[in-house]
Each structure stands twice: as structure tokens, then as C-alpha cells.
Amino acid sequence: MPITSPVLNHPLRMTLAAEAHSRPFLQLDAPESVTHLALYAELDATPDWHLRKLVDLCGCFGVAGPAADAKYFYHDFGRFRLKWECHTEFATFTFAMRHADSAPLAQAFERIPLMHVPQQWLHGLKGKILVAAHVVMEKSGPGKDPDAREIRAVFEGLSLAASVVLQDAEVWSDFLIQSDGFSRFVVRDLGLREYQLGRLVQRVLEIETYRMMALLGLPHALASTTTLNTIEAELARLTEEMVDSDDDTSAAGSVDATGEPDDGERALLRSITGLAARSEKLALDNSYRFSASQAYFQLVKARIEELREVRIDGLPTLREFMERRLSPAMSTCAATVRRQAALAERIAHSNDLLSTRVGIAQELHNRQILQSMNARAAQQLRLQQAVEGLSVVAVSYYMVGLCGYAAKAAKSAGLPINTDLATGLMVPLIVLVVWLGLRRLHGQIKH
Incomplete structure (x- = not known):
């Protein structure tokens, strides 16, 4: 049974099958x-x-x-x-x-x-x-x-x-x-x-068409050389500044009193970030052209392979001609791609090193702040302990006064009580009870 009904076929079947015959010679x-x-x-x-x-x-x-x-x-x-x-x-x-x-x-x-x-x-x-x-x-x-x-x-x-x-x-x-x-x-x-x-x-x-299309990447590679040289020289200068700043200042000196990078570190970070942006833009501008050049170069080699060449005495073959004239240009494009990638990686490493140095300085600054906070907390604890002793005396004083009034009231009621003697005897007992009560309260809070 013939399969001619559109319902039976995949929507792209005819289109995909015709693609192999879309460009007849x-x-x-x-x-x-x-x-x-x-x-x-x-x-x-x-x-x-x-x-x-x-x-x-x-x-x-x-x-x-x-x-x-x-x-x-x-x-x-x-x-x-x-x-x-x-x-x-x-x-x-x-x-x-x-x-x-x-x-x-x-x-x-x-x-x-x-x-x-x-x-x-x-x-x-x-x-x-x-x-x-x-x-x-x-x-x-x-x-x-x-x-x-x-x-x-x-x-x-x-x-x-x-x-x-x-x-x-x-x-x-x-x-x-x-x-x-x-x-x-x-x-x-x-x-x-x-x-x-x-x-x-x-x-x-x-072969002729793809050869010319592949060579379109060569002007981009040659033009990128000047830009890459400039970026590499600037990166070398910034790296030298980082080394010199490491020798001249300590890690704590790379941040200000608020814990932020100082003016020198900010300038280095801005410069390195700018280099990273320029390198990324250059890579984006050239990535398609270089990729297309490599693809066309592969097509040229494939078409030459299909010719199954045999040498004519005294003359170079088409393959040899392309290897001598086209391959160096494609190698230049490939070398530029590798150089761009290596430069971007070096810039990223420099940025990471500077960020790490600033981070270490900030951590040291934060550690100093925490140490000062701990010292202040210890001072507050000692002050609190001193005040706690006074609190025992104050509470005991008021409780002794209350007990004295109670003793006077009992004497007025006819009980044979010496109020002064009773008040004096109750003082150490009340102080002990108040002190134990405060310690128990502190223990419960600490737990």
C-alpha cells in the first residue's frame, strides 16, 4: 500500500528527505x-x-x-x-x-x-x-x-x-x-x-569559495593583535602594581577604617575589571568569525580530499598549495583564539588574587573588631559582677529593714522580742539567702 497520505507522514519528512537533493550540481x-x-x-x-x-x-x-x-x-x-x-x-x-x-x-x-x-x-x-x-x-x-x-x-x-x-x-x-x-x-x-x-x-x-570565506578571519586576527598587546601590557603593569603594593603595605593596610578597600585597591579593581570587559568584548566580536573560518577551512580540506589527487611531475598539488598558503592563515586565527582565552584566564586570575587579598584584609579587620567587642563584653561582665555584689547588699538591706519592722510589730503585740538583737541576727541569714537566690537565678538563666 503506498504511503501518500499527509496524515501518515511526519510533518518534516518530505522537507528533510529533499534536503539531500536541494543543491544539485x-x-x-x-x-x-x-x-x-x-x-x-x-x-x-x-x-x-x-x-x-x-x-x-x-x-x-x-x-x-x-x-x-x-x-x-x-x-x-x-x-x-x-x-x-x-x-x-x-x-x-x-x-x-x-x-x-x-x-x-x-x-x-x-x-x-x-x-x-x-x-x-x-x-x-x-x-x-x-x-x-x-x-x-x-x-x-x-x-x-x-x-x-x-x-x-x-x-x-x-x-x-x-x-x-x-x-x-x-x-x-x-x-x-x-x-x-x-x-x-x-x-x-x-x-x-x-x-x-x-x-x-x-x-x-x-574550494575557491570556502577558501576565501575562511580567510575572512585573518584580518580580524591581525587587527586583534594590537588590542591584545595593549591589554597584555596593561595587565603586566597592574600585576606589578599589585606586587609593589604587597611589598609596601601590610594586608591590614589594604582596607580603610570601615573595612572597605582603600583608594589604591579600588583603582586596581576598576582597572582589572575594565581589562576583563575589553577582553570579553574582543572575544565576542571575533568568536563567530573565527569559528566560521575554521568550519570553512575544514570544508576546504574535505573537498580536496574528495578529489583524490595524484601529483603531476614538477607541480605542487592543490593540497600542498593550501597547506603552504591557507594553513598558516588558519593557524594565525587559531593562535589568536588561544591567546584571547589565555589572556581572559590571566585577567580572571589577577582579579581573583586581588579579591582574595582584599578579602583577607577585610577578615583581619573584622577579627580586630570582634576582639575589641570581646574586650568590651568582658569589661561589661566585670562591671555587672561588681554591680551584682552591690545588689546583694541593697536587697539584703531592704529585707533586713522589713524584718525589723516585723519584729517591732511583734514586740508591740506583746511578744518578748529584743528588736535590735533579732535584727542583728537576721542580717547574715538574709544576706546568705539573697546571695544564694541570685546565684540560682543566674544559673537558670545560663542554662
């Missing part, structure tokens, strides 16, 4: 030429600016443009074919044009599909083109040695890279922007199977 057959443009999306640009450029180009030829949410577009305009792809940070326009016959390489780079594109539309790409490349594909039989002098003549660079790829093709390039503003690639078909040429050209163009 061009079907190419030598002799043919390709022009590839990669337009970088600036931070202040609107998200759909490259889509509007595509719609404008389609409008020049009376062709309906893609939908507003499209990420891929292909159309055969007759004289040329166009493939448009939308990526996260850039959009690519790949123009392809077939030729009826082969031409010398010097003339082949003059027969480009971009000649059929309106110049007004090209001028509208001002400030957006990051990659512009021409690819010329020529047919050659297996075992036929290429004319190296003819191939070198179409490149202006002195360092040429080339290799046998996929066992049945050759790729030549100097990865240099020529005087016409385009980089150039020569792909020789030595017997590729159907559709292999299209996949090969797509990999080559992706």
Missing part, C-alpha cells in the same frame, strides 16, 4: 566554460538582498524569479544556464555556457557566459563580490600530455598548482586574481564518466 560536458560569483552578505544588508538581485536578473530576460523562501534556483536562459544557491553568509551565481568546438585556452577565457549578462546588473553588485572565477573545461584523450606552456600562458601567477583528480581529469590554477578581476581554473577531461565533470567543477568552485 550542474550537468557539464566539455568544451564548456563556467563563471562563478560568490556575493558576501554584509552585516547591515537585508536578508533577501541577493534574492532581489536574482529576481532582477530574471526580469531582464522576462523569466519568473523564485519564491521568497527559495534557497536554490536553476534556469536555462538559452545562451547560458544559471544556478543560484543561498548560503548562510553568501549567495552564489554560477553561469555555464556550452561551446560547439574547442578553442585555444587563450581564447577560451574570452568566451565566457558572463558576456551575456547585462552590464547594468553586474554594476549593481558593487561591494558584494567576494569570489569571481572562470573555469574552462576542455576535452582531451587519456595519456595525452598537456602543453604546459600553453596552460601557463593563461595564468599571470608564477606559482601554478595542478594535479590529476578522480583518475580521469586534471585541474590547473594559480589561485590568483588575474588582471580582469577573475581567478582562473582549467579542467581537462581525460575520460570522465557521465555527470562526473559537473561534480568535479562544483568541488573546485567550492
